[in-house]
Amino acid sequence: MNDWQNLYKRQYIKATETLKTLEKQKAEIDFKLNSDPICSHLHKELRTVNLDIKITLNEIEHAESYILKCEVS
Numbered sequence: 001m002n003d004w005q006n007l008y009k010r011q012y013i014k015a016t017e018t019l020k021t022l023e024k025q026k027a028e029i030d031f032k033l034n035s036d037p038i039c040s041h042l043h044k045e046l047r048t049v050n051l052d053i054k055i056t057l058n059e060i061e062h063a064e065s066y067i068l069k070c071e072v073s
Contacts (some may be wrong), residue, residue: 005070012063016029025049 029046036042
C-alpha cells in the first residue's frame, strides 16, 4: 500500500510541475495575443493549453484524494 501512496505522491509532484509550466505557456500566449488579438494560431494554442491545464488539475485532484484516502486508512 505504501508503494501506491509513494506513486501518487510522485504523480502529484510531477503534475504540479507540469501545471506551472502550462501556466507560463498560457501567460506567454496571452501576452502575444495582446499585440495580435485576432491570430487564429494563438487562439488554437490557447485552447490547447487551457485543455491541458484542466487535465492536469484533474490529475492533481485525483492524486490528492488518493493520498488523503491512504493517510486516513
